[in-house]
Amino acid sequence: MSIVSKDISKAVDLLTAEELVAIPTETVYGLAGNIYSEKAIKSIFETKQRPFFNPLIVHIPSLDYLEKIVAYIPEKGKLLAEAFWPGPITLVLKKKTIIPDIITAGKDTVAVRVPNHPLTLELLNQLDFPLAAPSANPFSSISPTTAEHVETYFMDKIKMVLDGGACKSGIESTIIGFEDDEPIIYRLGSTPIEAIENVVGKIEVKNKKEISPDAPGMLERHYAPKTKTILTRNLSKSIEKHRNKRIGVLMFNDILNDDVIQFKIVLSEGKNLEEAASKLYDALHQLDKQDLDIIIAEQLPDYGLGKSINDRLERATK
Ligand code: AMP
């Protein structure tokens, strides 16, 4: 029997019983558990095979809830939360002691956001605890953007995927920490830097693997297909190099036809970066199923969501 269901009250029951439920968000599907249940949280790490040094993002129903779990909010943190929540920005803030150490990998900060998905907001409102919810995929594999992706990964391991359709943003949240009250981007994501700078002014990006394990999304290889994948600025040149292989191509818009291409996916005919982001992981899932020798991915323009997509593609090709 399928574990995919739209039944919120069933999700409430399972989560209250310390079980895991995969939940839809606007970014990717999350593998959710009660933050106060050691059993549930351990089971998240086990199910994903995620190392314990990788802290989890806590999902809360509203900005008002924030003060229950964090000790301090810098002024620019408030501005960001007011501007973008519910939405794909995660803030890393000083935690209150109520947040268990296993959630934060022993750090004195907690990563938190209000997700922008009607079903999951409804679910959070019905629960009397927040949800820890890392992406619902085995550690370092391609993130899930549909209920079916999650089902394929975890059919035998979890009891339910709450079906909220395909994720609209399609890549993970932008993670922002604070140093001396100044915001710093730890992970590029679904909220473009330009939009963030409109609210808080010029912002530094430390989107580097050397800050790992602060942000495991920053590990060098992450979001990766099983098929060998390379990233290129020049598609035709890279295709030329691999002519003797079964080639799959991931391109931004439809710029190229070549008989040697066995399978191709175009992210956005109209060169729309939002559309490209929303299709990215499903495209990688599809390409990975085609029994190819190599996936050749085209680099996107280096602004707005293009930056975040390129970041994911770089990690997918390590
Ligand atoms: P995921 O939910 O798997 O997309 O990843 C959650 C991201 O949030 C990871 O990259 C975490 O390292 C990051 N994160 C969670 N808690 C903290 C924290 N206290 N400090 C810095 N980064 C964090």
Ligand code: MG
């Ligand atoms: Mg993840």
